[in-house]
Amino acid sequence: MFWQPPEPADVLAGHLRRALGREADDRTVRSLAGLEQTAEFIAGRPSMEQIGEFAGILAAHHRGLVTAGELAGHNHAVVAARAAEALADPARGLRDKAFLVSLAVFDRTPYPQVHTHGDELCRLLTASESPEGGAGLPVFGRSKPDLLAWARAVEENGLEETEFGLLPGTSVRFESVLMADSVLTGLWLEHPAARPALLEWLNGLSRADSVLPRVRAAIATGVLAAVDFPGVVGELVRPWSGGRSLRLRQSAAWALHVAAQEGRQRVVLELLRRWSDPAAEGSVARRWTAARAWATLGVDHAARALRNLRATARSDDDGLRSAVVDALASLVRSGAAAEVLAELDEWLRGTDPHLRRTAAEAFTAMAVEWDRGGEDTGPWPLLLRLQEAEGSRTGSAGDLGGTGDPGGAGGADRLVQGLWRAVLRDRGHGRRAGEVLQEWIRGTEDDPQLRSAMTGLLPALVQDVNDRDRLDHLLRHATGSPDDPPAAVRELRQALWYGKSRGAENNR
Numbered sequence: 001m002f003w004q005p006p007e008p009a010d011v012l013a014g015h016l017r018r019a020l021g022r023e024a025d026d027r028t029v030r031s032l033a034g035l036e037q038t039a040e041f042i043a044g045r046p047s048m049e050q051i052g053e054f055a056g057i058l059a060a061h062h063r064g065l066v067t068a069g070e071l072a073g074h075n076h077a078v079v080a081a082r083a084a085e086a087l088a089d090p091a092r093g094l095r096d097k098a099f100l101v102s103l104a105v106f107d108r109t110p111y112p113q114v115h116t117h118g119d120e121l122c123r124l125l126t127a128s129e130s131p132e133g134g135a136g137l138p139v140f141g142r143s144k145p146d147l148l149a150w151a152r153a154v155e156e157n158g159l160e161e162t163e164f165g166l167l168p169g170t171s172v173r174f175e176s177v178l179m180a181d182s183v184l185t186g187l188w189l190e191h192p193a194a195r196p197a198l199l200e201w202l203n204g205l206s207r208a209d210s211v212l213p214r215v216r217a218a219i220a221t222g223v224l225a226a227v228d229f230p231g232v233v234g235e236l237v238r239p240w241s242g243g244r245s246l247r248l249r250q251s252a253a254w255a256l257h258v259a260a261q262e263g264r265q266r267v268v269l270e271l272l273r274r275w276s277d278p279a280a281e282g283s284v285a286r287r288w289t290a291a292r293a294w295a296t297l298g299v300d301h302a303a304r305a306l307r308n309l310r311a312t313a314r315s316d317d318d319g320l321r322s323a324v325v326d327a328l329a330s331l332v333r334s335g336a337a338a339e340v341l342a343e344l345d346e347w348l349r350g351t352d353p354h355l356r357r358t359a360a361e362a363f364t365a366m367a368v369e370w371d372r373g374g375e376d377t378g379p380w381p382l383l384l385r386l387q388e389a390e391g392s393r394t395g396s397a398g399d400l401g402g403t404g405d406p407g408g409a410g411g412a413d414r415l416v417q418g419l420w421r422a423v424l425r426d427r428g429h430g431r432r433a434g435e436v437l438q439e440w441i442r443g444t445e446d447d448p449q450l451r452s453a454m455t456g457l458l459p460a461l462v463q464d465v466n467d468r469d470r471l472d473h474l475l476r477h478a479t480g481s482p483d484d485p486p487a488a489v490r491e492l493r494q495a496l497w498y499g500k501s502r503g504a505e506n507n508r
Helices: 010-023 026-033 036-043 048-062 067-086 096-106 111-129 142-150 179-190 192-206 213-226 229-241 246-276 284-300 304-315 317-335 337-351 353-368 382-396 411-425 428-442 448-460 464-476 486-500 502-506
Strands: 153-162 166-175
Touching: 010 026, 010 036, 026 048, 026 502, 036 048, 036 067, 048 246, 067 096, 067 179, 096 111, 096 142, 096 179, 096 213, 096 502, 111 166, 111 192, 142 337, 142 464, 153 448, 179 192, 179 213, 179 337, 192 213, 192 229, 213 229, 213 284, 213 382, 229 246, 229 284, 246 284, 246 304, 284 304, 284 317, 317 337, 317 353, 317 382, 317 486, 337 353, 337 411, 353 411, 353 428, 353 502, 382 411, 382 448, 411 428, 411 448, 411 464, 428 464, 428 486, 448 486, 464 486
Parallel strands: none
Antiparallel strands: 153 166
């Protein structure tokens, strides 16, 4: 029988009982051992000394002397110290440390990919140390088990996303979820001589043909910007945002999103405001980048995002208008439908031709999107699904999940109906909008619930004879059989001609 050391969780439980003293009942120990911060701590394979220290902090937390935030802060400090120790380890060369940094960027990806990108970084670090050139990398380096054990990482089976779909594979990850950010920030803050090589490496990754390296480089850049916003924005984000490459601009938008999530929200929002303003720093490229960033950040700052997207939409540049359209559609998907629809309604009612065109294109783009449904429901147009879900939740038409309520109960319904009428009547966009509405109509053939929703929508779009004739034409030609339409279309035509139209009543 070989002696096996006790599991860290068992050791922690023993220390906890001693630290709690008379308060050490089973329920309390299990509760403290089950905390998320405890799981993070144990995952990092702490030493016996660290376990004893953490048990004392847990006991203080139980007594109200240490907050949950301070508990998490302790974990961060432990992992940060571990990362700093690894980066400064005199027994390990550049290749091992480059692997560690690569794993911080490509955590939860296959080992060969991590190793390959690590070797790319190692060559750059070697060039920084020896500008005159040096020997190449040995073909056979350390073994995988040795590298993973030193990096406190594990390899696990799973599904790998490939161009051929999800395939069985393996990936490597740090034992602690805190380690990746700790390695990156530790390298940047404590080893400034490595910055030029790291910047060149991230720049190279951001130009890769594959999406994964570009996304991971952007995430890493956002993490670094959270600890050195002026430096990282100046070296990477600003050049990316102002360049001709749409890929680099998108990487800049991703990086700013991560930086905002990591605590730099205020400065990120201010930077996006300046980039959205053509009178400030808003070149066409930077306004495009800002629009892409608002697409994700705007859901929590809808009013600010829409104000800046409005400024960006006032342009003759097709690329900018497309970026605004994509951002608005993304905000609808993310939960800001009420605010976006109210904004589009205002744009379409106004006289600015740029805003009117952008609003028509944005609404049509939203109408194209379908929700896949679930086990009990089939696919539905996303806008109808959002209305239905909110109506079921509130017992009224609702506000599509947003915080605004333009027009009170049923305001969202009226907005969607008004937007449909506007785009269907529009000479430049009516044809495309009609084709999209015909897709909704065709979806009713096999879905009685969707058909029921459409029998309520179509009559509400009628305000005059032209509206009714236009919709009737779309219905008759939706399935390519105008003389013998399917039963679903006949039912919708019946509703159109004889159903009660709120819009028609309002215009009597």
